[in-house]
Amino acid sequence: MRIPISALIGLFFTGGFFLMAVFAPLIAPYGLAEVVGDVWEPRSADHWLGTDNIGRDLLSRMIYGGRTTILIAALATVLSFSLGSFLGFTAAVIGGWIDQLMSRLVDLLMSIPTLIFALVVLSVMPVNITTLILVMGILDSTRVYRLSRAVAVDINVQDFVEAAKLRGERRSWIIFREILPNALSPLVAELGLRFIFAVLFLSTLSFLGLGVQPPASDWGGMVKENKDGIVFGIGAALVPAAAISALAISVNLVADWVLNRTSDLKGGRGG
């Protein structure tokens, strides 16, 4: 099997980011909230990326921030996938009024702009990591619901599913053993894309001050912290911004490759 060069690049960077997130305390030269120097010091041998708006080591904060960003986005994605695909498959298999009710509810949720909805919910709820994951996961699960329901409706009418029904199989067997394995490829490709959306969404929330709360920070929050430096020609805010786009692009490259490999299934593009 030959892996195209773009996918290799994507795999390399995605892997790098995830390793960094897992081993953050071992890699980071300084502590997360440790003030080690002056405000916005330039790059030096001690501080590879300089210091931030209150004199903390930017590299260390980048590493810890990556950990927070990736952890929250990944958990939110896992939540949205488990919830969305389970409900989507169930709606497709059961059909009838249950399907109608669930689908219209999802339509209702999707008709409200996600960001505004999240802002409203987060301003009444206590902001902590659990709330963030729940809000992001549930809002995103509507998208996953739509996709998995569409894929499952297609599979559900195939003869092998009918054969399972004629055999007298339970719904759980039909969902997890007949439909899920055949829906996996398009869903896995979608997983990467939804993860990127979660990263961007979290960054937006934090930038607006409703995401991760100080002193902990994610990349979006770091852009916010350092944005005032830009008027003085200090580029500290650009570092987390660049990290966000690098993560988004590399995960996208991997997702693209996965999608291309599933040419025999719905959602594949062949070739």
Next chain:
Amino acid sequence: MAEPFLDIRNLRIEATVYPPGEPARDIVIVEDVSLTLEKGKVLGLIGESGAGKSTIGLSAMGYGRGGVRIAGGEVWLNGRDIMKGGNRGFRRLRGKEVTYVAQSAAAAFNPAKRLMEQIIEAALKHGVANARQAEARAVDLFDRLGLPEPESFGRRFPHQVSGGQLQRAMTVMALVPEPDLIIFDEPTTALDVTTQIDVLAAIKRAIRDTGVAALYITHDLAVVAQVSDEIMVLRAGSKVERNTAENIINNPQEDYTRALVSVRSITHEEKRPTETPILVARSISASYGKLVQVLKDVSVEVHPGQTLAVVGESGSGKSTLARVLTGLLPPFEGEVTFAGRSLAPALAQRSKEDLRELQMIYQMADTAMNPRQTVETIIGRPLGFYFGLSGRKRRERVVQLLDEIEMGPEFLDRYPAELSGGQKQRVCIARALAAKPKLIICDEVTSALDPLVADGILKLLLRLQKAEDVAYLFITHDLATVKAIADSIAVMYRGELVRYGPKSEVLAPPFDDYTDLLLSSVPEMRIGWLEEVLAHRKMESAGH
């Protein structure tokens, strides 16, 4: 011998395949095939799927379907090598000198345009005739091919005419530019037998009247024998045998040809009905939605260890009957008794025992198996589900079942995609057998298979019936299959049972009109059959 006007020499055709996850590679589809054709003659190309017959046919107009290319050899038409003409040469050739009749006319016509506009398009583009001349010619051909109201037929849209009429309209389309050669690519395969015979007669008449030469591509030897002067048998991209139609049918030289000719020669001795039928369906009426009633008062019985064949054309309600019996479509009237007990109308209310004893095999084995499960899982699941077998015991039983369907233990770990069409259907049979059923509903189980493979499946089913004493309800449109395996026959037409009884009675005169039409429409493997049937029908209609 006259100078051949089509001369294909040492044709070699290749294609590039892109298996997912693997690098692309080239495969050879047609290897070193040569053929010649004289003006006014018809050459039949016959073979199984994958034999390269359509690919060879299309090469006569220098065309290769997506990814297919003509890699070697020459194609001479009217004294010039058409492969050397470039795209401009192809444009002049296609639709003028060579025309094409596709298998599915319904898919080939543009549904948004009237028939006439499409039929005369090629003639106008090539400047063969002006609109008035082309239309006059089309109307004349409509008339000769027996299409209704020839004057106004062309003003209809494709969806306003029947499938058989559309196929004839496509033949007219191919004839209007007065080509030298027509390529017929399975023109009757998608049609019901009673419609097929009209289209065949029309094609034969059109070829005779216009003196055009034709390549007739099909997998059905009995059909091609009716229209061709000569037949070329192909297998896996190579020529097996070429001879006159008469010699191929009556005196085949190669083993493969002999097998093709003797296909459908299974004999099966009819069993007498027993005292206690295993399945009784009484006065079944069913409908989809509230408007369309597809089954009207149908009553049939199936006897233990015997086969009831349900025959009919598409739309006759035979598959709906299967859906009612399996509980997928509860009937609004009538009841089903199975093994002495009353069956609940809906699937959800049936007991596990009812479900186990009534199994089903599908037409498309491809879609009837989960592509992500191995053969062992597919056959093993009913064993675990109904009998609680697991582990080594289950595996042993699966191997035993594989042995019964003449496949070995090496298939255990294969996925459906790694099986041939015939093997897939065998695995589906094994899956049904695993439940130890009393009745298996077979829904067109052989109609998607090549004739020789289908023959093998039918023999297997008959052998298993003897060994396991299982009854079949065999749904099919193919009367040859029915003759081969049935004990009793139910003929259906538009949702009603028109004839029902033991095979010997149903297939013996006096016939009702519909059964007579159906029976006489099944192509027989002999020269001159078409003429006999048509003459017979003419006499009958004159007598009435």
